Amino acid sequence: MEENMDMEASEESYPLHESIFKGDIATVSKLLRTCDVCRKDKHGNTALHLAVMLGRKECVHLLLAHGAPVKVKNMKGWSPLAEAISYGDRQTITSLLRKLKQQSREALEQRRPALIQALNELGDFYLELKWDFHSWLPLVSRILPSDVCKIHKKGCCIRMDTTLVDFNDMKWERGDITFIFNGEKKPSQSLIVMDNKQKVYQRIRYEESESEIEDEVDILMSSDIVAATMPTKYITFSRARSGWLFKEDKTEMVGRFKSDYFIIHGLALESRKRREHLSEEDLQKNKALMESLSKGRIMEHSATETTRRQSISPPSPPKVTWSEYISSSPGKVLHLGRQLVSKQSSKHFKATLAMSEEFPMTIKALLDVLEVIAPFKQFNKLREFMQTKLPPGFPVKLEIPVFPTVTAKITFQQFSWEGDIPDSKFSTPSSYKEDPYRFPDL
Template structure:
């Protein structure tokens, strides 16, 4: 079929797992390691889907891109987890973190060069994670990113380091970036242990083997992935539209304005923001599946955590099939672009549930704010987004064509029960003074500059504190690695595990009452109004939530009314007894 010059030579070597020939072909540098086959897979994606570990190892050694997503929106690491192979997951995860780190480090000199041209500043970014679900709200953390910028030096302080073993990890950490002629000096300062990891970056990354070795994940980390669902949460903003919020009553409506951090801001709603959540479970054992989704309480089902639908990517297994090629597709069939595979596919048959929800994001935009989103703030968000999933979502949102003004506050959905509210404040210490930041005296060169908000930053904030131990570039953990799938699973497990046993029993009884109320409201809303009346459609999830909240509010009001009546009866009884005396 292929003739003297076979198409997709790397892919064909991967298909047969002829990894020694694959190594030789890559050494020749005559082939594109990122070429896509007729099914949209790169050689690495194909090797992972087929479970060919040796070919995966060869491709990763030759820097195949681990960060690429498939046509269906799944990352290479997620496909590796679906194989259920711990060695595969460990290998792909290690190179994923390594490539993230090198990408972040390689982009720092360009970032600092952009900042060099911008006015100096200090600003705080407050992240608040909020939810309308009470149990989730209890576990929602918050954090304040403190950012100092002076010339080509940048410092970012944080206290929320991520989560591990289902608990939030806290610690005082600073990331300092100092521009130099040939590159940049990067320092990660651990204030709790008084340790500083330093690395000097040039045009090329030094000692990649040493950095790769530090990225090897623990066995516990690999095991946690293999026993957790694969969750992909995507914020779809293709059809987003912005409109001004209104305020006022009695027929008089005006465009809403609010003061945020001392700046007048126009309030906008972003409509048609869709949150797409997909969950895969084909790699889980029956026990893991029951732990993650089978033992749902009525409250979890109410939250929409139940499986919506399942899809399997293959016809019945044929005799010549293998676990990673369940429908026995031949290489000639696979590599022929004119051959339709229909429902057949390679890889373990997918078990997937999906959920799409529409949200309104909210923006507070100030046209008076002196910070420049493009010149001063976006480079910092770009830097953090490389290794921080939440910053990546923020970047994807604010790179849209926003209405005019600086986004002093933004509220966007992260998951179907979790929002992030980001507020910019304390610009140059104007709200809460800092010893490291001050407004220059009138007549000074900085005060006379063209900056709309002149600010001077103490150069000492970019130095290593006295008494700290300075080490090399070795790191004990990837920087700020917060994966959506693990966070989503942590939220679900927190719902299962929150509270004492007695509290869980009480909560479970309340959940049963809530479910009964929802069922009653559903029945009432779908009953015909009279003989011959058409049956109304069942209410949406949002309508069910509204009905449940109204019912809860009525019960609360009735309880308070009963309490007031009892208190009044008690007061009257006391007064009568005093009168009789």
């Protein structure tokens, strides 16, 4: 009995978290030799979460040096970077952003050998998919783009031709663009984007420059902290029915593939925003951007300011003690950082899905391809949805929300196994010149 009590006590003990909470740097340094920096407390906070929310700069530095994860969320759904933006210390935000990018690169490199092997084992093919974007805001819907992506795959090389360069809920850029991934080259050389109109190409940078990091910090400090998720655990499917008098399960051809239609239930985009770190001027600028969007106009981004955003005054120290913090019910603890100014919304979407058991590619194979072309934002949403437990077959036609005001209809309209794709498809024409700044967002 006594042994069990000791075990329970140790499970509720968070020495590293407690030392950070109390600002005991010496103890933090000692504990980092043995403690797991990834461990979450009962509120889902890692040691890094606490260090950021409490403004313990030295602790933040020590934790990052010991590999504390930045892309991890607490029970409220916020990452240490989100809490750093709220706290408002520029140096801390910059350190976390750099470490986040470094950890993302390292994770990709760990995954890379398995990804290259999966691509090599997959047969060579040509795939065509169409994107149609639409919105429940009529004026926005009228000017939203559509795009046909043409994808060639040979060995561990992928080529994608597209007319949609960049797309988000504020702007989009059209063009004649080719993306090339060559898995045989080293990471810094493996990703290339070509502008076929200007006849230039850009290597997708493996690491950002100092000025690019600083630009991104400026944007983070002047924008809402946003957490947008598409929860998949609530999504269910039922067979779509057709007919007037005698309804039957709906089955139609999508391209040359016989497909069963389903209605998607529980499809929603949940969005949470925090703005306690923003000035009145920031709020007015951001409001003007959103009003412009709702009227169907796209505002151009203003020229980058020469002056950098400064740190804002830190929040008042929390009035909660460590004992009160750790003994409170999970997720019910008083917020430790700046007083929250938040808004939560959920937009539900009506959508259909067409599944075909005749489509010759598997979802797993497509996921490997989508992982390679992740720099294109819209493909991340497609990849996220593809990881849902879908009905039997391959999703040849589907609808997914990509932003709170925008949904995308994606149709896999053509597929064929190809045995004679020329190598020249995966190389840059000799007449193209390198322009390292053609695509600043990639």
